[in-house]
Amino acid sequence: MPQTQYKHTRCCEWLRCCGGGEPRPRTVWLGHPEKRDQRYPRNVINNQKYNFFTFLPGVLFNQFKYFFNLYFLLLACSQFVPEMRLGALYTYWVPLGFVLAVTVIREAVEETRCYVRDREVNCQAYSRLTARGTVKVKSSNIQVGDLIIVEKNQRVPADMIFLRTSEKNGSCFLRTDQLDGETDWKLRLPVACTQRLPTAADLLQIRSYVYAEEPNIDIHNFVGTFTRVSRLS
Known part of the structure; x- marks a missing residue:
């Protein structure tokens, strides 16, 4: 070309x-x-879904906005009430914590990849034509x-x-x-x-x-x- x-x-x-x-x-x-x-x-290109402050709240919200995930969370929380306890707490919280940990790690890896790709594109240098000749400028500028x-x-x-x-x-x-x-x-x-x-x-x-x-x-x-x-x- x-x-x-x-x-x-x-x-x-x-x-x-x-x-x-x-x-x-x-x-x-x-x-x-x-x-x-x-x-x-x-x-600027930004393909990230979250920032530093919204990452954890956003991930948790996206998980518990589904009925079955929210139902399992409420069921696990109900086990703190002695009258409603059906078994040991770890039988509820360990599976829930494992699923949440895997989800958070997966989202963190994906967000990091998006950040690296976006930074590479936004920092790519181009030549801008000016009255004094050509000058290098980042794509984001x-x-x-x-x-x-x-x-x-x-x-x-x-x-x-x-x-x-x-x-x-x-x-x-x-x-x-x-x-x-x-x-x-x-x-x-x-x-x-x-x-x-x-x-x-x-x-x-x-x-x-x-x-x-x-x-x-x-x-x-x-x-x-x-x-x-x-x-x-």
Whole structure:
């Protein structure tokens, strides 16, 4: 896959939690993240179900929200009442404690794996195009409006607009297995007016913006327009 030049225009479903209110259409200026018209969440992937404080309460809640698990817990607790005791306490609490211990350990291992994978993705370095040249930036620090260079075999770090490729015919092949599960390569073409620019640095010399629809769950359709105003004076 050839080297490609992208514009980051991401907005996710957590926008409401970040103070942005309901998701709405947005206008993003090319290479000028400071001109964003609303507040966006960070470009961070988080697949963990719990944090440090909610881990144990969350695991216990998910176990005892089922009727039979809750029934066995209440039955074990009832054995502390002498009039209701049917046998030794360990016959109730040892099996329950063993099941809970195995569950907690399994969830802890899974959460650790998710943390390691998320950290690896969020810390992956990309090249950001600026007026002073290219600078390295972590995936988690990419902002809406940044110009990001994605190299061959690199993972696309966010929702992006394809602006330019090093291939003269303007073709680029992407694999979307992380979106729709399809592992075959798909042909993508860049914006025509930006592909005709002599170099990638010329993207910073034009005044352009993208108008994009509000975020939604449909990954197969996108409504947006790319507008080039004029050259910078």
